[in-house]
Amino acid sequence: MTEAAADARHDGWTSVVLSIALHGAVAGIIFLGWWRLQQRPRPPQPTLAIEATLVDARSLTAPRQAPPAPEPTPTEEPLPEPELAPEPVPAEPPQPTPEELARQQQIEDDQRAQAARQAAEAKEREQQSQREAEERQREEAVRLDAQRKEAEAKQQAEAKRAVEAKRAADEKRIAEEKRLADEKRKAEEARLRAQSESELQRSLQAEERAMALRSSGALASWVAQITARIQRAWIRPPSARPGLDCTIEVTQVPGGQVTNVQLGACNGDQAVRESIEAAVYRASPLPAPPDPSLFERDLQVRFVPAE
Numbered sequence: 001m002t003e004a005a006a007d008a009r010h011d012g013w014t015s016v017v018l019s020i021a022l023h024g025a026v027a028g029i030i031f032l033g034w035w036r037l038q039q040r041p042r043p044p045q046p047t048l049a050i051e052a053t054l055v056d057a058r059s060l061t062a063p064r065q066a067p068p069a070p071e072p073t074p075t076e077e078p079l080p081e082p083e084l085a086p087e088p089v090p091a092e093p094p095q096p097t098p099e100e101l102a103r104q105q106q107i108e109d110d111q112r113a114q115a116a117r118q119a120a121e122a123k124e125r126e127q128q129s130q131r132e133a134e135e136r137q138r139e140e141a142v143r144l145d146a147q148r149k150e151a152e153a154k155q156q157a158e159a160k161r162a163v164e165a166k167r168a169a170d171e172k173r174i175a176e177e178k179r180l181a182d183e184k185r186k187a188e189e190a191r192l193r194a195q196s197e198s199e200l201q202r203s204l205q206a207e208e209r210a211m212a213l214r215s216s217g218a219l220a221s222w223v224a225q226i227t228a229r230i231q232r233a234w235i236r237p238p239s240a241r242p243g244l245d246c247t248i249e250v251t252q253v254p255g256g257q258v259t260n261v262q263l264g265a266c267n268g269d270q271a272v273r274e275s276i277e278a279a280v281y282r283a284s285p286l287p288a289p290p291d292p293s294l295f296e297r298d299l300q301v302r303f304v305p306a307e
Contacts (some may be wrong), residue, residue: 015126022118029111033104206293215292222289226250227301229287234279235307237271244268246276246303256285264300276303 096104230248246266251259261280263273289295 015122018118018122018125022115022122025118026111026115027171029107030061033107148298175294209291209293218290219294222287223299223301225287226283226299227303229283229305230276230301231305232304233277233282236305237275239271240271240275240305241268244303244305248276248280248301248303250280250286250299250301252284252286252297252299256288258284258286266303 063269244267246268247264249262249264251261258281262278263276266273266276268276
């Protein structure tokens with residue numbers, strides 16, 4: 001139970017007790033007035049006058065005979081009936097004196113004033129209790145509103161901190177990813193550079209070796225083998241003349257397979273040229289070089305058949 005509910009309950013019980021006490025006081029004053037009226041001396045009750053006749057008891061025991069009625073004389077008038085005595089009027093109670101009326105009026109005025117004062121005090125206490133309850137309610141509402149605002153501010157601060165923490169974590173993650181990407185890129189560049197340098201070194205070494213082989217006559221020997229193979233595959237046409245001299249551009253792939261043939265300068269006719277091209281394709285695959293470093297995709301062969 002809250003403090004406001006407890007105060008309201010206490011004020012309710014106080015109002016009930018005050019109301020019971022006020023009604024008890026009014027009832028006591030009414031009873032006191034009634035009791036004082038009962039204690040006043042009552043006026044004497046009036047007595048009734050009764051006429052009686054003394055009669056002998058013996059005459060009551062003897063049979064009663066009705067006396068003979070007197071005969072009326074002609075000259076006598078009837079006697080008038082006796083008048084009955086008037087019934088006594090009951091005496092009215094004495095009227096209270098002006099002092100008693102004033103005192104009774106004063107008592108009643110005091111009772112009404114006291115009742116009005118007690119009612120006003122009770123009403124004032126009730127209003128004061130209501131004002132205090134309303135003030136407590138306003139204070140409670142202010143306290144709850146302050147708590148709500150404080151909780152909202154705390155929640156907003158926590159949300160802001162969470163956003164800042166997330167942004168910082170994202171920035172850190174992005175920076176770390178960028179660092180790793182840079183390291184990976186640099187490593188890849190270093191690998192490619194090393195690989196390129198290694199390939200370049202191998203290429204230089206192969207070139208040096210090929211140059212050494214060419215200078216040693218190995219390349220010329222390989223080209224002579226290719227030329228001899230083409231000449232063996234050539235079918236001389238009838239129009240071929242002695243002193244034939246033609247230059248052949250041969251394109252091959254590793255393994256010696258010929259992919260393209262073109263004739264350069266040639267002193268033969270069209271039939272001779274076509275027969276030489278056919279001889280190159282029939283000679284495919286061409287002989288392999290004695291050293292792989294001597295292999296060349298494009299070769300220039302001088303075709304001079306023997307007579």
